[in-house]
Structure formats: C-alpha cells, structure tokens
Amino acid sequence: MPTLTLIEAVTLALDHEMGRDKEVVILGEDVGRNGGVFRATDGLQDKYGDQRVLDTPLAEAMIAGLSIGMATQGMKPVAEIQFMGFVFPALNQILGAAARMRNRTRGRLHLPMVVRMPYGGGIHAPEHHSESTEAIFAHTPGLRVVVPSNPSRAYGLLLAAIRDPDPVIFLEPKRIYRIVKHEIEDDGEAYPLDTCFVDRQGDDVTFVAWGAMMHETLLAAEMLAKEGVSAEVIDLATVAPYDVETIIESVEKTGRCVIVAEAVRTGGVASDIAAELAERCLLSLIAPVGRVTGYDTIMPYAKLEGRYLPSVDRIADEARKVMAFS
Amino acid sequence: MPTLTLIEAVTLALDHEMGRDKEVVILGEDVGRNGGVFRATDGLQDKYGDQRVLDTPLAEAMIAGLSIGMATQGMKPVAEIQFMGFVFPALNQILGAAARMRNRTRGRLHLPMVVRMPYGGGIHAPEHHSESTEAIFAHTPGLRVVVPSNPSRAYGLLLAAIRDPDPVIFLEPKRIYRIVKHEIEDDGEAYPLDTCFVDRQGDDVTFVAWGAMMHETLLAAEMLAKEGVSAEVIDLATVAPYDVETIIESVEKTGRCVIVAEAVRTGGVASDIAAELAERCLLSLIAPVGRVTGYDTIMPYAKLEGRYLPSVDRIADEARKVMAFS
C-alpha cells in the first residue's frame, strides 16, 4: 500500500476514476503538460492523453461553462481552478447555471461535474492565493461542497465527488497538501458525502472543523487533554449540505461546542452551525457556542498571515473559555 | 413635503446627491434614456446630462470595474445592476477588487462607490430576477451592505451610502418599491450606517428582519399582539457590518428571538445573527433562536414563488413556537 500525501491522494483518485470511467475528463489552466501548479494532475496527461486532460485557455468562467456543457452530454468533467481566489469570474456559471440546471429542467439535464480548487492560506502565497470562501458555495442550493482533511479522505471523498450526479465543489486545503501521509489502498472505495467524521471522542466539549483546521483542532484537543478536558473532534468533511445530526448528537452529550474555521468570521459556515445549535440544542448547551475563525478582514499577505489564521492557542483558549463559563 | 414610494425615495436621494456633489455619477444598463427598468433613475439624465448618467454597454463586470477606476479618481460612481441575479459576473470585481482596494494600498486609494441593485422575489418576475444573495457580500470584509425597508430609510440610507468613503452594496427590495408611501422632506439628512432601527417595542420576543421582510414581520407582530404576545421588531438596515449590540440588548430583555430573512436558509445573514446570540446571549435565551427564511432551494418561478417566501403565517408560527418552548 502506497503512503501518500493529500495531494498524491488527489492524484490517485483522479487516476483511479479516469481509468475506470472514460467519461471523466480533466480541464483547467496548466493541468496538462505541467500537471497542475501543485502537481495534482501530474502524469495524467501522459497516461490518458491530451483529449482527456485538457489545458484550457486562461478563463475561469470558461472552464466552468465548458464543464456545464460537457456534463449535459454525459461527460464527467473535473475542472481545476488554479486557486480559490480565482474562482470569482466563474461564479456566474457555478452559482447561476451549474447549481440550477437539474432544477430548471425538472431533471431533464443534470451535471455530474466537479470543480476542484486549492484553498485556504498559510503557505505564504501572494495576494489572492489564500481565500476560504466556501460559504458562498454553501449558501447555494444545488451544489455540494466537500473539503478533505487528510489523504484518505481526499481519496475517498474525491471519488465520491466525481461519481456524484450533481455538481460538487471540491476544496483542497493546500496548506496540508504535504504535511501528513496515509497508507492508501487504491481500492476505489468512495466515502459518503452525507456524514461527518468523529475523529476523536470526548465528553466535555465538541470541536467542529474541516480541512486544514482539523490539524490545529486535533492538536488543541491533545493540549486540552493534558489539562483534563476531554474534547470530541468532528470533521465536517461535506460542508454543504452538512450532517447536522452528528454534531447535535455530540453537543447533546458534551453541552459545549467550539467551531473552528479559517474563513472570515461573519457569515461563515461556522455561523450556520452555531445557528443550528442555537435552534436545536438550547437546553443541552451549558456554555455559549464558540467560534474560532479567521478575522473579519482580508487575509493579510505573507508577513502577517500567521496572525490571521486560527492557531492551536486560539482554539484551546476558546475551549477553555467555554469550559470556564457558568 | 412630497409623499413618496420607496423607489421614488431612491430617485430623490440620487437627485439630491447629484445636485449637491458633482462627482456623483450614475452608470448602468438602461439607467439613462430609459431611466432604469424600475425607473429609479427616471428624469436624471434629462436633468444632469449624459455625462453624469451613463448608459453602459451590457456587462456587469465592466460596470463594477469602471466604477472602481472612476472612484480612484475621486468620482463617486453609483452603479446600478439591473437585477441582483445579474451581479454574478461582477463578483470578481466587487469581492476581489472593490472590497480590497483601500486595504491593499494601505489607504492610498479608496473607493467611494455604491452598487445599487433591486433585490428579492415576490413580483412574479422571470427566473434569475428574484435573488437575495446578500450573504455573499456580507461575508466580504471591506464592503458595507445596506437594505432599506421603507421610503424614508431608502432616502436616508442611500444618501449615507453615497457619502460613505468605502464601497457600499445597496440592495433595494423591489417587492415593496411601491407598496407604501412616506412623506419625505428632501433635507439631505443621511441616516447612520452603523445602527439598526427598533421599529416596534415589545417584551416577549425580538424579531430581526430587513428589507421587504419587515413588512410581513410587522404584520406578524400585530397579529401576535392580538394573541397577547408583545413583539419587538428590529430593522437591521445595515446588513454588514451589522449592529449586533442593539439586537443583543433587545434579546436580553425579551429572551426570545426570531430572525426573518428571504434568502436561502443555510449560510444566510440570519444564521450569523443567530450565531452571535448563541455566543453572547446564552443565559438570556429562554427559547431557541428561530429563523424564518427562504427554503434551501432555488427560488421557484412565479407559480410557486409564494410558497417559498416567508409569509406572515410562517413568521407568526415560529414566534408561537418559541413562545411555547419550555
């Protein structure tokens, strides 16, 4: 069994699915000859040819729009947007057209397409290369939004995303592209897109996180364990539509919840989870619902980026705060 | 004092500010000769000429991008996007460029610009003409998002928006463009952009709404009054960054809150308000925080639109539910 990083797991899933299903095609900027600026599609053009791994002209609306057209013909386009900060030109196609096609044709046409994007900050990239705007997609019915937090999930969730008959936004936390490795068997087993994963059991406080923030969140949980605080950690994984039941079950047990997200605080997915708890868990909550998020400002450039991202300390502090609440 | 509808109040504010400040220019599709498809700019080109009220080519990214360029030169563009459903092509410019200019130049350049859009459903318009995607803008630091709920506020808030030195997204609830009239003195008095308005005092439950939903919410409050339930009604008005303190103060008094919004439920601004309450009001809350919103689906076409929009009944029911909670 190969031991793979998250990005290698992405490549493996793409490779697996292209081998299995000839309708799967990859398109995007620099995905072919160059294998993607992060190498997610490395080697795939050599293996499957330039009619299945397509270097496109430089235009994101076009990439999304082509994918829509191709998908109505039964192809399964897996589009890459080079960085999430460059998806804005494609929003007209993704929010306005892709999310709605099945609904507006009463099921006559549907779109088995995936839009992959490296997302999030923390790699000291230039301006506009660190966005976490999953909330925009999560607020759009008709889409699924999926974020893997480790190599195995990248493999299993990406397979699921490609096989899903509806459009899936697949966000790859690029900060952890290469920080851990998992042994992954290339067995083609997809993960479900309708459940979150409980990655650590605990009794005192429930953490909910996704993507790269799972890393800091698990570290915070360990830190808290040493202080005698038992934290349950949930990986949301499918960010929309998300599995609220598992979260509620956990919070009914722990009575406390801290949601961790890299995105801007106001109007993020973290807020939506908190809102669900405020509606459905009031009697179970023994402390305010905490949110540790990116600040309500523009992700600073490299020099101050570290101050913006939720740190293990900030996460642990928030948990200590809700533990101390009375 | 003239008695004006909401849309007439918009026109009056535009007229006032164009008269007062020659840097104010209007641009958009059909805003000149035709006076806008809703007549918001009616008569202004005749009065101020076609160098200040500009009919643009048909391209929303262009309308936003031109506004940015003009604003850096000290002009005060007031751009119109014909319907909010057509703002998607402009998101690259609004989210990616407009919201960030001051920050990225450390204040060297700033953008005194307004983007006006008719928004929301309920007028039986065609597909794509009924969007309420304010959450996208509210999740974007650097922007202000303002929604008037009646003619006086349209006048006062639009003046404030135009005078604000930073980009403001001004959303006009088109369903109530013409349903009530206010006497408005054209005194050039702007309203503040950092407070919400308490439109009805009450002790049992706090309603928070904005835009067209204020209409149904106030009716629901009246209906509840007859049942002996005293509802406080807050008009959020400035949807981002919003005045959370007034809401918290109210909920600390009433112990109950129902937020009403037309937008899709998941990830809407309503969720963010609920999240704030879950964090800051836990001990005051004697019932779950209710949200009455558009459903998590695509706004149906005219025939089913009425089933989608929050109705007076749905709002009152939710209030009854939180009142009955124990």
Add this chain to the structure above:
Amino acid sequence: MQKLASFEVNYLQYLDEGGKPANDLPDFADDHEVMVGLYRSMQLLRHLDARAVALQRVGRMRTYPASEGQEAVGVGASSCLSDRDVLVPYYRGTAMMLGHGVQPHEILLYWGGDERGSDYQNPLAKEDFPIAVPIATQMLHAAGVASAIKLRGQKDRAVLTEIGEGGTSEGEFYEALNVAGVWNLPMVCVINNNQWAISVPSEMQTAAQTYAQKAVAAGIEGLQVDGNDVIAVKDAVGKALDKARNGGGATLIEAVTYRLCDHTTADDASRYEDAKARAEAEKKEPLGRLAKYLLNLGAVNEKQLDEFAVAAKAEVEKEVKIYFDILENKPQPPSAMFDYLYAELPERFRAQRDEVMRRGGE
C-alpha cells in the same frame, strides 16, 4: 510598418426589401415546400407572440419577450438543425426552440412561471439547453457541448447558439468564441442584431462597425447577413453548420434585423425609441418580404396565405389550451421546488420539503 494580417467582413443578402432576388439564389430557395415551411414557421411564431402578449395583458402570462420582426433569424437558422445537433438558445430564442421541436405550450409554461416549460418532451430537443436568462452564459454552454462532441469524435453533430447584439458586450461571449477558435469546435453562433438591448441602441453598445468582426478576435470566420431575409440566414447558417459538422470549426453570423416590439411585456419602447426609425424598419420586415417572394415564385396564392394565417391561429389556440390545462388542472405541487434540486434530496432538507407540503395551497 509591415502588413501582418488582413481580414474582411462580408455581407450576404438574397432577397431585397421588396422580396426580389438581389443575388443568385441558393437551390433550396426554389423548393416550394421548404420555402412555404419557413413562411409558416415565421407566421406561427408571430401569432404565438401576439397571443402571449395578449395573455400577459389579462394576467394569464408573466413577462414575455416577443420576437416580432426578427422571425427570419431564428426560423432560418433552426431550419438547418438536424436531430443530432444541439441547440443552446438565448431567452429570445423562441424561433429556434420551436424549430428544434420545443412545443409552443412549453414556451408559454416557462414564461408563465412554471419550470416544466423547460422539460422538453420532444426527443429532438432532449439534449437542448433551456433558455438562458443571464446574458451570454449560454455561449460557454454551447462551447462545452461542442467540446464533448469534438472530444468524442462525433461526426455529423454541431451546436447552434444565439445571442443578442447587446449580449456581445459580456466577457463570456468572447471567452466562448476564443475557445471555439483554438479548439476548433463544431459550433455556430448567431447574433440577433435587433438594434436594441432594451433601451440601449447598438451604436452605444460597441464601436465595432459590425458584430461579425468580433470573430476576428477569436481567429474564426465571421459573416453578416440580412436577418430579415430568411434565405440568407438559412444559407449562411446551413453552410456554417455543415462546416462545423465536418471539422471546419466555428462560425459567427451576425443577422441584422430590428426589434419591432417592446423588449418584453415589461418594457415600453416608446420611452426611448424614435418612431421614425421604427417606421423605417417596418418596411424591411421579414414576413411580408417572404410572402412577396413566395407569391412571385408561384409557390402560394393570396388565398393560401390567408389559410395559413387561420391555421397558425388555430395551432396557437390549441397550444394555449394545453397551457391553461396544465396550469389549472395539473399544477406542480409545492414540493416540486425540492424534487429536482439534487438527484436525491439530502436528508438535511427533508424537513423543509415537509413544511412546504404541510402549508399547502397559496
């Protein structure tokens, strides 16, 4: 300075304003059946539009965009489509949609506010796109369908799409043409240059002397035709589709016509349109022109023309009845708003669907 490249834009017209041949006619122009068929399609559309507008005035139709004066564009173009081709219409694409098997009552349903109007029942239109309200978005969908055709090596298939002249100002229009060029896609784009984008006249839309020359930016062929001359439209689009089907790549065809009606039922063109310009344009109107040609050709007589009109009206009435019947007797249940959102409704939204159903009728 050294000359690097040069480009020409040509203009094609077969019938002059009086319906007289201005050029050597293509073969099909002598085929009575074909030509009468085109006439009757144009006439049906004109009646359908008039009826839809009338329905709107009495509250039985929502906003409706008529095609008056522009019938030759969509009718001529779509008459070249085969059952293997895919149509990606724009919102004023009624003519093309009818020409590829969409039924009039489906069009009425759509503009009447019922999603089922886009669930085309005719197998011919099964893969066609629904109307694109957001301007220019359809261009990229057309390029995407054409990409699928190209990548699969399918012969004898092409994509036809349409856009208004105002829509050419949107970036997505150019993005689609550019990729159609560099990927040599089997795609034909017709520009309905009806001189107006709501209230904005063509001369305020672009400084390009023609819309056809926008093809130069993409390195593809561009051509302008008299859009009130159905023979020119059919000839140009037919050749372009053949070229596309045979690996020859994309073509942009500007059809010059005039919008002899309000933009939609929500518009009042008298606010911005010069009455003289309208009167001038009426003289070039396509239906009367074609009638004259057909009479000269001996393909029809006056009496037959009257019969066609009666038949078109009857056809429209039949479709209006179906439309009413569906709306009144087979309305969508409110839950329909959830039933086509995903292949399977996520668990998470089940409760909302239940609520919609529970709350029932309006």
Add this chain to the structure above:
Amino acid sequence: MQKLASFEVNYLQYLDEGGKPANDLPDFADDHEVMVGLYRSMQLLRHLDARAVALQRVGRMRTYPASEGQEAVGVGASSCLSDRDVLVPYYRGTAMMLGHGVQPHEILLYWGGDERGSDYQNPLAKEDFPIAVPIATQMLHAAGVASAIKLRGQKDRAVLTEIGEGGTSEGEFYEALNVAGVWNLPMVCVINNNQWAISVPSEMQTAAQTYAQKAVAAGIEGLQVDGNDVIAVKDAVGKALDKARNGGGATLIEAVTYRLCDHTTADDASRYEDAKARAEAEKKEPLGRLAKYLLNLGAVNEKQLDEFAVAAKAEVEKEVKIYFDILENKPQPPSAMFDYLYAELPERFRAQRDEVMRRGGE
C-alpha cells in the same frame, strides 16, 4: 457576398536582432541620453529581478515574477508616461511601475509579503493602481480611470495598462476594450506576449494569428510591435498615448517577446518548455540588442556599459537594504490588517483588532 469592412494588422520593428536599424528610426533614437536611459532602466530591472530571485532562494522573498527577456516592453512603454498619466499595471508589470516612479524596494516589499509595497510614495505613482494579481481585472480599472479623465474633459492625460497574452482569454479583457472603443477612452493597452501563460503556449491560448487583431472586435486600433526592440515599443506606445491624450481614443499594442525565465520562482519551466525554443529566443534578447545599437551609435563604449552594470547592482543593493530594514526594523503591527479595511473601523470589529494586538508576536 458583398464586402462590408476590412481590417489590417501591421507590425513595427526598428532594430533587427543584431541591433541594426531595420527601418527609418524615429527621432528619439538618435538622442543619446534618452537611449542610454532606456538601456539603464532595462539593466536595472534585470539586476533587480536576479536579486529578487536570489533572495527567494534563501528564503528572504516570497513568490516573485521576473521579467527577464521582456524588459524592453515595460521600459519602452512606461518611458512615454507623463506625470499626469495613470498606470494600471499587471502583476508582471515591474518595468512599467519602475518607469512611473515606484521604487524598487516597494516592489520587493510587495512580493516579500508586506502590503506597504503598494503604498507608493513617489507622487508620480500616487494615483497608479497596485499590481493586479487576478488576471485581466486591471483592464476594467484602466477603462474606469480613463472614463473619469474623459468625463472630466481633462486633456493631456491618459491611462496605460498592461496584460499578458494569456490574460487576453479572460472576458474582462474584451469588456474593457469594447467600452474603451465605444466611449472613445484615453487608454493604451500593451499586451506582453511572452509566448507563455505559465505552461500554456500561445498557440493553445487563441486561434487568432496575432493578439493585436483582438482590437478589431472593439473597433479600436491594434498594432503588433517587436517587443524586444525598445525603440519600436516606445515609438508605438508614445504615439498611442499622444493619440489618447488628444481625444483619439484607445489603442491595443501587442509586444512580441519571450519569457526568458520561469513563470515565477514557484515554477519550473523545464517541465514544459522546449530548450531549443528558449535558445532561439535568447538570440533576440532585448538588452544585448540595444547595447549593440548604442555602441554602433557611439552613445556608449564597452567600459561605460560595464560601469552601468556596476551602478545598477549598487542601486539594487541599496534598495535591498531599505527592504530589509523595513521588514526587520519597522514591521507592520498585526493590527494593520484592520487599519485600512474601512476609513474607520466599524465598532463591530474593534474586539477582533484588540485580540490580534493582544496575541502579539507570531
């Protein structure tokens, strides 16, 4: 078919690859001071780039996009700017920015990850836009600035903007050209056609034979120049800016050059670039070509050229020192992330700013 319109795209070159005049030279080409100035600007840029790339290798610089081989484009173009003109650069616009008063250490700061790099201190650049990372967005900003100039009736002002050839595939590029045409805007757009968009070669970007012809779509003038010939660039851009300042409207100028370096320090061109193509391109390189011309002209001798190199290096070192000094001794406080978000920080975010400050150092 009748010919409606025809268009030509011309090519301009003054110096051939060997630095010999290939054409009658414009007057400024005889002006030693001007020509030596251009040479020294190009040389400074090359040294600055080399130094920045070296800094990146040792972890004192983030991702950096060099301009190697393309210096003549931005240096030639920006040498035509007056202090009243506005520059709207693209991200590989170092040459133009330096040419309009941005200081080298500001450019280093920006790519080093410090927002203050865009707070240009030189009054010349005060109204200039910061670098546009999202491709093609700058085109519309340029059109917006040009609109303000036009609406205010300001004479003697124009806007210069730049884009890569890959960037021309984005819709916003065309939207900007189109409005520049129809509004007759005082704007000049230079396309740096360096043959590559990261790994995508020009022939996969468009089927248009030239990028200059994309102007035809907008009804404006388009021209191709040898982008390795600083005289051609300066001549073409100078005339286009003059035309713009005098109410003559917009121009699109394609400068053909070659990217003699990786896309950025994050790229490895050897993965996709043919070594032979690179070797061919090196022969056309602009700096050596200009040196030969200057030597022939008698404007400089070999020894002076060496002295210039030494001076350029010294200048770069001085700027690198300022860069280091700012980063190390005057870092931005963490609260800076809030201090320029709005004219006045909304009350609502005050607590977050406090938290950032409280948490202090990294």
